[in-house]
Amino acid sequence: MQMHQPRFTTLMSLLLAGLVLSGCASTSTEPVPEPAPLEQPAPVEPAPEPEPVEPVQSDFDSAGNAIDEDGRPLSRTFYFGYDQAVLAPSDLSALELHAQILRRNADRNIVIEGHGDERGTREYNLALGERRAESVRSFMLSAGVSSGQIETVSYGEEQPADPGHNEAAWERNRRAVLNYR
Amino acid sequence: MQKIHIVFVMLLSGLSSLAWGVGSLDTIIIDRGVDEPIRIAVVPFKTDPSLSGEAAMADVIGFDLARSGQFDALASENMLSYPNNRQMVFFRDWRILKATYLVIGNARIVASGEVAVNFELYDVPGERLMLSRRYTVSRSQWRDVAHKISDAVYTEITGVRGAFSTKIMYVLAQNAGSPQAVFSLEIADSDGERSRTLFSSREPILSANWSPDGKRVVYVTFETGRPSIVIQDVEGSYRERLTNFRGLNSAPVFSPDGQSLAMVLSKDGDPEIFIMDLQTRALRQITRHHGIDTEPSWTPDGKHLIFTSDRGGRPQIYQVELATNYLERLTFTGSYNARGQMLPDGRHLVFVHRAEGVFHIAWQDLERDNLQILTQTSLDESPSLAPNGTMLIYATQDQGRGILAVVSIDGSVKYRLPSSSGDVREPAWSPFLED
Numbered sequence: 001m002q003m004h005q006p007r008f009t010t011l012m013s014l015l016l017a018g019l020v021l022s023g024c025a026s027t028s029t030e031p032v033p034e035p036a037p038l039e040q041p042a043p044v045e046p047a048p049e050p051e052p053v054e055p056v057q058s059d060f061d062s063a064g065n066a067i068d069e070d071g072r073p074l075s076r077t078f079y080f081g082y083d084q085a086v087l088a089p090s091d092l093s094a095l096e097l098h099a100q101i102l103r104r105n106a107d108r109n110i111v112i113e114g115h116g117d118e119r120g121t122r123e124y125n126l127a128l129g130e131r132r133a134e135s136v137r138s139f140m141l142s143a144g145v146s147s148g149q150i151e152t153v154s155y156g157e158e159q160p161a162d163p164g165h166n167e168a169a170w171e172r173n174r175r176a177v178l179n180y181r
Numbered sequence: 182m183q184k185i186h187i188v189f190v191m192l193l194s195g196l197s198s199l200a201w202g203v204g205s206l207d208t209i210i211i212d213r214g215v216d217e218p219i220r221i222a223v224v225p226f227k228t229d230p231s232l233s234g235e236a237a238m239a240d241v242i243g244f245d246l247a248r249s250g251q252f253d254a255l256a257s258e259n260m261l262s263y264p265n266n267r268q269m270v271f272f273r274d275w276r277i278l279k280a281t282y283l284v285i286g287n288a289r290i291v292a293s294g295e296v297a298v299n300f301e302l303y304d305v306p307g308e309r310l311m312l313s314r315r316y317t318v319s320r321s322q323w324r325d326v327a328h329k330i331s332d333a334v335y336t337e338i339t340g341v342r343g344a345f346s347t348k349i350m351y352v353l354a355q356n357a358g359s360p361q362a363v364f365s366l367e368i369a370d371s372d373g374e375r376s377r378t379l380f381s382s383r384e385p386i387l388s389a390n391w392s393p394d395g396k397r398v399v400y401v402t403f404e405t406g407r408p409s410i411v412i413q414d415v416e417g418s419y420r421e422r423l424t425n426f427r428g429l430n431s432a433p434v435f436s437p438d439g440q441s442l443a444m445v446l447s448k449d450g451d452p453e454i455f456i457m458d459l460q461t462r463a464l465r466q467i468t469r470h471h472g473i474d475t476e477p478s479w480t481p482d483g484k485h486l487i488f489t490s491d492r493g494g495r496p497q498i499y500q501v502e503l504a505t506n507y508l509e510r511l512t513f514t515g516s517y518n519a520r521g522q523m524l525p526d527g528r529h530l531v532f533v534h535r536a537e538g539v540f541h542i543a544w545q546d547l548e549r550d551n552l553q554i555l556t557q558t559s560l561d562e563s564p565s566l567a568p569n570g571t572m573l574i575y576a577t578q579d580q581g582r583g584i585l586a587v588v589s590i591d592g593s594v595k596y597r598l599p600s601s602s603g604d605v606r607e608p609a610w611s612p613f614l615e616d
Contacts (some may be wrong), residue, residue: 119540121519121533121562122387123432123445124496124608125488126408127452127473129428153407154429158385163358165560165581 059101066101067179074098076178077161078136079171082117085131086138095136098178099143106146112136113177114154115161117170126156132176213592217340218253222280225257227265227287232296235323236290236332245331245345248506248574248587250594251298252423253279259604267301267310275305282311284334295319298326302334312337324374344382344569347371347610350379350398352386355603368398369414371567371610373598379413380420389606392435395614399423399442411442412459413431421515423457432476436483443467443477443486454488456503467501475519487511489519498532512545520563524590526568531590533562542575545592555592565589565610574598574608 003123017031060066065073078091081084087095088116102108114133131150208541212251224242228235243254257263261274265287275283286300295317302312316326325346332343348368353409355363365381366389366578386401398414409425410433424430428447435442442457446464454467454477469473472492479486485500498512498521512518517535524531534543534554542556542564557577564575570593574587577610579597583604598605 118560120496120535121476121489121515123476124386124473124519126429126431127445127447129473130447130452131469151407152428153403155385155403156387158387158403159362160355160358165578 033059035039043118052176059105060180066098068097074101078176078178080132080174080176082084082170082174083128084174085135087135092139094141095139099145102140102145102149103143106149107179108152109149109169111179112140112142112150112152113159113179114156115173115175115177116157117173118157118160118165119170120157122156125142126154126158129154129156134172136176138176154172193205195358200520215250218251218280219282220255220280221254221282221284221334221338222255222260222278223284223424224260224263224265224286226285226298226300229289229542230318231290232288235320236327237462238298238323238327240374241324242284242331242334243326246335248596249335250589250596251339253430257411260594270303272303272305272308275303282334284330291317296323296326298330300330302337309467318412326371328370328372328557339573342569342613344567344571344610344613345371347568347614348395349373349574349585350389350391350609351601351605352389352607352612353603354385354583356606357590377417379410388432389607389609391435391609391611393437393439393612395612396436398609399435401431401433408565410442412442422578423462429454429475434478436479437481438483443479445475445477454486456486465507467503478522480523481525487521487530488522489521493582497529511547512552513550522566524566525568529590531564531566531573533564540553542588544574545591553586553592555590556586558586558596561586563607565608567610568613574610576606576608 061071061073068071074097075094078087102110112133114129114131116129130152132152137150137152141147160173161175162172196387199479218497223239224238225237226578227383239257246252247254255278257279261277262271264270264285270283270285275462283303284303286298286301288296288298291297298316300314303309304311313516314333316329318326326345329606331345335343349371350368351365353365355366360591362474363381364386366379366386367376369376372391379398382402387401388584389398389400395415396415397412399410402409402411405425408430410430412423413420416442424444424446426446426448429445429452432445433442442460444455444457445452446455447453451471452473452475453469454474456465467486469488470492471612472490474488476489477486483501484504487498487500490499496519497510498518500509501507502513511530512519512532515534515536521530521532528547530545530547531542534541534552536554540561541554542561543554544553545552558577560585561575561577564573566573569591572587572589574585576583579599583595583606585605585608586595
């Protein structure tokens with residue numbers, strides 16, 4: 001896991017720069033769903049210690065879901081390959097948005113659940129689930145989220161999202177789930 | 182509480198017509214038995230009418246012996262006579278039926294209100310009495326006596342200590358994967374009867390293991406919202422959470438002397454194997470590697486730990502000598518070998534092995550390094566050895582449901598224990614239990 005971190009950081013800075021630009025563009029041209037204080041742009045550099053920013057109401061909808069700037073709930077489930085704990089490149093933008101929300105809302109914590117499919121032994125899958133949750137945690141830490149905001153728990157294969165015994169079910173079960181507290 | 186039904190499928194030519202209905206169990210189906218099982222006749226015991234509510238003792242014994250795969254128990258309707266004492270035994274009746282051994286017995290209520298059970302074992306070709314015993318027990322121990330008789334008969338004939346009086350522990354998951362999920366830790370007789378719940382929770386339970394004296398169990402629960410290791414008395418109310426560190430707290434297993442517990446903790450980052458002294462609760466770290474190290478189990482001499490590690494890139498089984506930290510890789514065949522357990526002989530290893538994408542239970546002679554696959558089903562896991570080392574119980578899938586199955590260590594005998602409801606998993610065979 002450690003050896004992936006430099007790559008994450010690079011990817012992330014690139015993503016971050018792009019996101020900040022697009023974020024600025026959208027706030028100026030698109031209507032905001034509800035009148036809310038103007039969103040402050042996130043810092044351009046992933047600062048080693050994130051500046052305390054005013055919590056913004058529009059980071060969460062009325063049901064408590066973390067939302068993007070269009071008010072849509074952000075994906076909280078991230079899938080993995082068989083026996084893998086590497087984050088999919090397509091998930092990084094959603095993860096970065098979660099990281100921004102956590103930086104802006106220092107009083108909010110997350111629990112990252114790691115899960116696996118049923119193949120292989122239960123204890124090994126428990127360790128693999130933890131490795132998946134740790135991948136998400138590492139991303140969050142390198143994106144400037146405070147370690148005190150993050151807890152991880154692995155359920156291994158014990159809590160399948162899909163109780164089926166086929167390839168499609170296994171794909172849905174190899175996952176990390178990010179829950180806000 | 183639910184009951185495990187044992188299903189035997191008899192596929193051998195000579196046995197194909199024999200089916201048993203014992204007590205509340207379903208039809209028994211043996212998947213496979215030895216090629217030439219020993220024929221034994223267990224005559225229905227003469228029993229006081231007031232004991233008629235109990236399961237037929239001869240059926241429980243016959244079922245035990247048949248389940249070992251080494252015996253073919255003669256159906257009572259095929260018997261020519263029904264002796265219940267020495268004077269009534271005519272060996273000719275049993276030679277005609279090609280029975281090698283004969284068991285007779287009787288049971289009655291004695292003055293104390295207890296039950297007195299007598300049984301005798303005969304060698305039919307030799308026309309001699311081999312064994313004669315009497316048990317006086319409370320009525321609640323009726324089935325215990327039946328299993329004790331099975332043990333005595335099995336030991337006398339095979340020379341291997343019988344393990345019918347042992348227990349099996351397992352996890353029953355109802356509605357797993359839904360918000361209504363309920364998990365319970367169950368203990369039943371080795372034939373699946375008399376199950377009772379030790380602990381139940383809305384959160385998962387796994388990795389249950391017995392203490393060497395069979396009086397305590399350890400297991401992993403998520404009742405605190407994350408995994409923790411709990412120790413509990415089998416009888417009595419003692420229950421204590423041993424660990425609840427950040428990260429994994431899992432795979433607890435007692436040392437052979439019962440004084441310490443090997444376990445997996447990831448409190449410092451990566452999953453590592455630790456040994457906890459149960460007296461002082463002091464922790465000693467055994468592995469130090471950034472990979473996954475898990476599934477510790479003790480060698481019978483208590484001097485080594487077997488464990489699963491992906492330090493070589495893929496999960497394989499390793500052994501570490503505790504005195505020296507000398508590390509040795511044990512498995513090299515295939516790209517997934519996990520949850521190893523050493524047989525009592527200290528020479529053979531059983532483990533989960535993946536072959537062509539399918540998970541089986543396999544067996545390896547560590548001196549000759551040859552691997553033998555014991556099970557033909559898929560998703561087989563969690564092997565646990567019977568204390569006499571002759572059989573192992575494991576978890577598998579049958580029509581999408583988790584069930585338990587048993588296979589003999591040479592692969593020649595197989596039977597299944599499907600459950601009437603829910604998924605059954607994580608079996609752990611008890612040690613020999615003292616009275």
